[in-house]
Amino acid sequence: xxxxxxxxxxxxxxxxxxxLGILVMNIQFFAMPMAAYLNPSAYGSLDGLNGMxxxxxxxxxxxxxxxxxxxxxxxxIVLFCERANAAGRSVAKYYYRRNLWLLVxxxxxxxxxxxxxxxxxxxxxxxxxxxxxxxxxxxLIKLSVFFLAISSILYLLTGLGxxxxxxxxxxxxxxxxxxxxxxxxxxxxxxxxxxxISQMAMRVPMTQEMxxxxxxxxxxxxxxxxxxxxxxxxxxxxxxxxxERVVYLRLIWLGLAxxxxxxxxxxxxxxxxNWQLTSMFIGSQFNYWGSVLVSLMWMAIIVLLLKSHRMxxxxxxxxxxxxxxxxxxxxxxxxxGFIFYGHGLGLIGQVERWGQLSIVFxxxxxxxxxxxxxxxxxxxxxxxxxxxSLTYGQLQPLRRS
Numbered sequence: 387x388x389x390x391x392x393x394x395x396x397x398x399x400x401x402x403x404x405x406l407g408i409l410v411m412n413i414q415f416f417a418m419p420m421a422a423y424l425n426p427s428a429y430g431s432l433d434g435l436n437g438m439x440x441x442x443x444x445x446x447x448x449x450x451x452x453x454x455x456x457x458x459x460x461x462x463i464v465l466f467c468e469r470a471n472a473a474g475r476s477v478a479k480y481y482y483r484r485n486l487w488l489l490v491x492x493x494x495x496x497x498x499x500x501x502x503x504x505x506x507x508x509x510x511x512x513x514x515x516x517x518x519x520x521x522x523x524x525x526l527i528k529l530s531v532f533f534l535a536i537s538s539i540l541y542l543l544t545g546l547g548x549x550x551x552x553x554x555x556x557x558x559x560x561x562x563x564x565x566x567x568x569x570x571x572x573x574x575x576x577x578x579x580x581x582x583i584s585q586m587a588m589r590v591p592m593t594q595e596m597x598x599x600x601x602x603x604x605x606x607x608x609x610x611x612x613x614x615x616x617x618x619x620x621x622x623x624x625x626x627x628x629x630e631r632v633v634y635l636r637l638i639w640l641g642l643a644x645x646x647x648x649x650x651x652x653x654x655x656x657x658x659x660n661w662q663l664t665s666m667f668i669g670s671q672f673n674y675w676g677s678v679l680v681s682l683m684w685m686a687i688i689v690l691l692l693k694s695h696r697m698x699x700x701x702x703x704x705x706x707x708x709x710x711x712x713x714x715x716x717x718x719x720x721x722x723g724f725i726f727y728g729h730g731l732g733l734i735g736q737v738e739r740w741g742q743l744s745i746v747f748x749x750x751x752x753x754x755x756x757x758x759x760x761x762x763x764x765x766x767x768x769x770x771x772x773x774x775s776l777t778y779g780q781l782q783p784l785r786r787s
Contacts, residue, residue, distance in 0.1 A: 396627035397465075399701050400688055401458050402708030402757075406750050407451035407684075409718050410443050413742045415502045416722040417734060419571045420592060421564060424670075427661040428565050429735075436739040443743070445649055446680070449673055452504070453681035456609045459508055460616025461625050464519055478516070484777040485512040491773070492597075500719045501592035504609075507601055511610045519617060526618040533611035534678070537604050538671055544603070545667025556663070564666050575735040579728045612678070619685075627689040634686035641683025648676030706757035710767030714753050721749055762786075 414423045422429040426440050466484070470477045492506025518529065548556060562570055577588035596605075619625035624633060652672025656665040692701060707714055724730030725745065726737070737745070760767065764784050766774060775782045 395705055396689060396692055397458060397461060397625070398705040398708035399692060400454060400625070400685060400708065401711045402704035402706070403684065403688060404451050404455040404458060404708075405711040405714050405718075406704075406707060406753065407447050408455060408715075409722075409746050409749060410447040410743070411449075411451070412502060412718065413722055413746055414739075416500070416726045417737050417742045419566065419574045419735070420501075421562070421566050421571070424666065425564050425661050429571060431738060439739040439743050441653065443739075444653065444673070445646065449677035450681045450684060452609075453612050453677055454684055455504075456508075456612035457616030457619060457625065457681070457685070459512070459609075460515075460613030461620035462616075463512060463515070463613065464617050464620045467519060480777055481516060482513060483779075484773070485509045487773060487776045488512070491769075495716065495719065496593040496597060497586075497590060499716075499723060501589050501596055503593065503596070505715075506597050507605045507609055510601070511606060511613055514606075515610055515613055518614065523618045523621050526614045526621075530611045530615040530618070533607045533614065534675070537607035537611075538674060540603050540607075541667045541670065541674075545664065548663065548667075560663065560666075564663060565661075578726070578734045579732045582727075582729045585727060585729075608674075612681075615678075625685060627692055631690070631693070634690050637682045637686035638690075641679045641686075645676045645679025645683060649673050649680065652676065700754075703754040703758055706761050707753050709761060710753075710757045710770060712773060713767030713769040714757065716769060717753065718749060721752075 411423070418429050426432055426444075430436065432440060463481075467477050467481060470480055486509070488505055489509035492503050492509055495505055496503035518526070521529070548560075551559075566574075574588055578585050616625060623629050649672060652669060655672060656669040659665055659669060661669075688701075691697060722745075726732070726734040757767075763786055764771070765786055766782070766784060771782060771784050
């Protein structure tokens with residue numbers, strides 16, 4: 387394996403792509419009622435440009451960027467442990483301290499700012515997966531597929547279980563998440579159009595749902611599976627860009643020939659079924675599995691782009707954005723919270739999908755511009771520095787010499 391310094395640039399560029407790409411979907415959670423994130427027919431127009439924006443976003447980013455981010459997090463688990471061991475530190479001590487602080491950040495982020503937080507989930511996964519980090523590559527891949535299958539099976543069984551539920555039970559327990567009534571959506575919009583205190587009445591139960599049942603049904607198994615896959619990809623040098631060119635070409639072919647067609651079939655299947663409740667449990671499975679292959683395709687495309695030494699200005703900016711991924715992720719929450727929630731402009735429910743994408747482009751431009759400027763003077767992003775200082779129990783040097 388190559389020295390760490392030669393690997394980190396590829397990981398940073400991929401992380402930069404992931405943290406920017408994940409905003410394409412996350413902004414829907416800010417701009418519209420939560421159900422619209424899962425079910426595009428629940429709120430807002432899908433005609434013309436809006437439909438095109440949703441289709442392209444779903445095809446290329448929905449669950450794909452989270453998958454890539456999760457794989458990178460898994461690779462980071464192995465990298466952190468290698469570095470701690472090489473420095474003669476107690477690996478477990480600093481590893482768990484690092485992830486317990488991440489859990490605290492996730493709680494603060496989820497309950498105070500945005501219920502779509504992913505940091506809490508990643509911290510839980512990291513703590514539980516630590517004993518598996520040194521398993522053989524084949525074992526990691528098998529466990530990854532097994533974890534993915536568990537969530538898929540849970541969703542399918544839940545869908546079958548609907549047959550034993552009454553219409554009133556379905557309307558009360560499941561439909562508010564999939565196709566809420568006009569009154570329910572108006573109540574959600576009104577809460578977020580109010581001040582920060584009034585938002586809490588909606589944000590707290592949503593966060594409890596995300597960090598409770600949603601994590602048990604979906605989040606832990608999927609994120610955990612992809613972290614295990616990321617460990618395997620790191621150990622084989624695929625995610626670091628050191629594998630043979632043919633490996634990346636095969637991953638691109640797999641994404642194009644299997645991943646994208648599976649996602650496209652899912653789009654047609656759901657529209658042909660009018661986004662009924664079956665789409666929540668059965669129709670979602672096409673993108674659930676196809677997105678993994680598409681995320682690997684994204685990874686392969688970026689690695690080959692780096693190997694070609696083309697578009698170096700863009701990849702350098704992506705690398706800087708990736709080195710500040712934690713800061714940029716929270717910055718996206720602060721920007722979108724100001725734009726859409728009542729403590730700022732209060733535009734939730736008023737910006738169509740094409741307008742949301744325009745805002746995404748603006749945030750991308752800001753972070754691609756600002757991240758390199760910050761890193762010229764400082765060694766870490768501000769939140770990366772804080773997290774690192776808390777991990778090691780002392781203030782870390784921040785300003786460059």
